[in-house]
Amino acid sequence: MTFLRGISQIHDRTLDCFLRWACLLAVSSVSALFAQSPGEDFADTPGGVLEYQVISLSAPDAAIEAYLNAFSVRKWSIVMKSRGAFLGYAMGLELRAASREALFSSKNWAPAPDGPGFIVTPPTAALGALLPAERRELYRELARWSGNKPELWPLVFAHESVWHRLAAAGIPPPFLQRARDLCYPFGGGQALSDFSVLAEEFPDPEMLRRFLEIQSTVTTVLPRLKLRTAKSISETLAYWTSNHQNPFAQPMLEALLESETSDGVELISIMPSSARRLSFDIEPGDVSHDLQSASYIISANFATTPQKLGDLDAFDDWFATHFKPVESPYRYGDVLALEQPTEQIINYACAFVGGDLVFARDPVGLGLWRFMHLEEIIGRNPHFAAGAFTGLRYQGSKSAAKPLRN
C-alpha cells in the first residue's frame, strides 16, 4: 500500500522536516488562520450564479459520539524502527526530562497491531502536566503520522469568542479553565489535542458532548444554484457535468432549466452520491481516522463516475492516469490537491465547485465535509502552511501527479 510506503518515507525525513516546520510556522500568516468569514455572498460561474447562504454548522450527534469514543483514551502512533530510535530523536525536542520519562516509559509501548511502528498509551497525568510549549513541540512531531488525528487535525479555538460561546452554553468554568490549560499555540489561535485528559478528569459524557458540539460550531456557506442567471444552456450543462464526463446530473439540470423558482436550487441536488451523503456530515467511523485518501476519492467523484477499485494503490494508479494538471481558472469537478513546498506531509484534496468555493473535508476538529472557501482551508490548519493547491482535471489517460500517502 502506498499508505505504508509513505510512512517509511516520513521516518527518513522527519528530522529535516522538523526544522522546516519551525520556519514555516513562523512565517505563516497569523491573520489568515481560522478564517471563517464567508466573504462574498455569491459567485458567478459559467453555469449560473451560486448564491452563498450563510449557515451555522455543528458536528452531528453521531460524529460527536464517535469522537468521544475514539479519543477519551489517547493512544499515539509512532512509526519508527524502535523505541530507542524514537527516544533518541525525542532528545532533540524541548521536553522536560520528567515529561519524557513519564510519557515514553517502556511500559506504555506496544507494537502496532496492524502495521509497522508502535502504539504508545501516555498516562493521563503526564499528558495533563505538559506545558503548552511542550505540547506544541511534541504534537507537531506526532502529527507526522496519520494515526495521530488529534494532533494533525486538533480541536481549534480560533478566537476568544469560542470560549465565550462555551461559557454561555453552560459549560462549567473549571472545565473551561482546564481546557484552556491543555491548549497550545496553533498558528494564530490555540489547539486542543488532549481531549482524553478532559474526559478522564471530567467524566460527564453529557458535558463532554456539549463541549464538542459547541466547539465544533462554525459559520459556513450553503450554495444555491440560480440557473435562471445562466447565459447558455449548453455551457451550463457542460459546466456542471465536467464537460459531459459525469452526466448523471444532466436530467436534473435540464428539468431545472425548464422551470425554476426564484430561489434556485440547493447545489446538493446535482452533486454526486458520495458528496450528497457527506455534505455537512462525516461517517462516524471516519471520525477517528485521518483517511486522507478519502479526500481524493470523494473529490474525484465530481468529475467522473466512482471507480470500483480494490485498494488505494489501484486508486492512485487510476487517478494518476486520468487526472492532468490544469491551471486556473478551474471548473466544477476539478480536483485541487494540496502541495507543500517542503515535504508532502498531508495528502489532501478537495473538489472545486465555482467561484472560490470547494467541497472539502474541514481540516481541523472532527473533519466535517462542507463547502469551504479555498483560502479558508489553507488558513485553517498550520500544517497546511505555505502550501498551495494544484488543479487536476479529469481528462483521458495523460499522467498526473500520483497522490502520495502518509
Add this chain to the structure above:
Amino acid sequence: MQLSISASPFIPCQWRLTRKLLGGILLVSAGQVISALSTQPDLPLTTPPEITSRAATKSIEWEYRTGPWGTLRLREINLKAPVAALARLQFTETRMWSFGSMSWPEIQTFLLEANLSESQLAELFLPDRRLIGKDTLINGIELSSDLLLSLSPESRLYIYNLLAQFPENSDHALPFVLPDQAGDEQLDLNPALREALIKLSYYRSGIRCLTDAKLLVPFVTDADELIRLKRFLVHSPSYTIEITRESLLQRQEVARYWSRNHGKSAHNLLRILADSPDLAGLDLVHFLPPLPQGILNRFPDQDLPPSINCFWTAFNFFSRNPDHQFLPLYDVVDQAAHRALKTLETRFVLTEAPYEFGDVIAFFTRQGDGRNPPELLHTASFIVDDIVMTKNGAGDFKPIALMPLDHVVSLYAWPGGIEVRGYRQRP
C-alpha cells in the same frame, strides 16, 4: 408500463414484464420474432441539436404543505431520460394477441361482441392469421398494423381488457400511461405521428393508455423525433422538496418524523435551520437515508446497478449495504417479485394509513374474477404526505422520482384496478 430494452443483459423490473417478452417468443417462431423486430427501422441516432441560446426559464412558485413532517415547499420538475438510455429502449411487438387456452369458438364469440366492423372481423377470422395450436399450447391471432390502427377506442379497450388476463400480453395489462390528449397539440411530433398516437391510445378507467407503441415507429421521420416520442412515452415528473424553517414551530415532532432516516441526524439538520436565520429551507436530500440520498431524482447510470427496479429501491431504503436479491435475475421466470413478496410477508407488517417515512407501499393487482391471487406489481417508499419515492419500472430510462401516490397508481393501469397496501419493517 411496458418497456423493454434490446440491449442485453437487461431484464425488466416486474416479472410480469419479463413474461411479456417471453410470451412474445412463445407465441411466434424465431423467424417471426426477427421479422417483427426488424420492422422497427434502424434509424441513425444523432446527437441532440446543439443548444447554444438561453431558453426562457418557466418561473414557478413553490407549493407548501404542512404536517408532522414540518412545512415543506415543493415544485414539480420533469426529468428527461438521457438520450443513450432512450436509444436502448425498444418497443415490444403487440401484433400477436394471445388468448391463452381459449378455444377458437370462444375467441370468435368474444370478438363478435367487440363492436368490430365487418372488414375487421373478416381479417381477424382469416384462417392464416390464426395461431391455434401452432407449435405452442397458446392460441392466438396475428394481426396487421392497419387492423390495429383501425380499432376504435371502445373495441380496443374491450379486447385489451381480456388480453390483459394472459401473461403473454403484458403490454395490454400494463400499457404506457400518457398525459391527457389535450396536450398532444404541444408535442413536437409530425402530424401523422400525432394522429397515429391518437388512434392507438385508449382510456381505461379514465387513464389514457397506449399499448401498441411499436406501431408508431413507421410514422417517425428521424432519430431525433424517435427520441422525442420515447421521452413523451416515458415522461417522468418528479419533485424537488425542501423542509422550510417554518418546520421549527413543531421541531420535536418534525425531528421525530425524520428520525428513522439512519443517516444524517434530523435533530442536527433542524439545528442548522434554527441557527441560520437567513436559511429558508434545507433540501429533502439531507433528510433521507444514505441510499435514497444518493439516487433521488437520478436515472440509473454507471454508479448504480443498471437493472435496479422498484423492489431494490424500496426494500433497500434504509440499507447501508443494499440487498441485491431484489434485482431481476436472468431466469426464465423472473423471481424478483416473489422474493419481494416473501420479504414483505416475513420482515414487514401490514400497516394502515397514515403511513410513516420509509414504509413500503405495495401495489397489488385487483383480480376481478377472484380466481387468481393478487400479484405484486410494484413497490415504492413512503416519504411524506401523499408523496412516495418510486422507480416506475426497470431500465435506465426511468428515474428514481418523487411522485404523488395516486399518480403512481394511475401509471399501473391494470384492468381490474390496483390495490395499495402499506407495510412497515418489523422492529
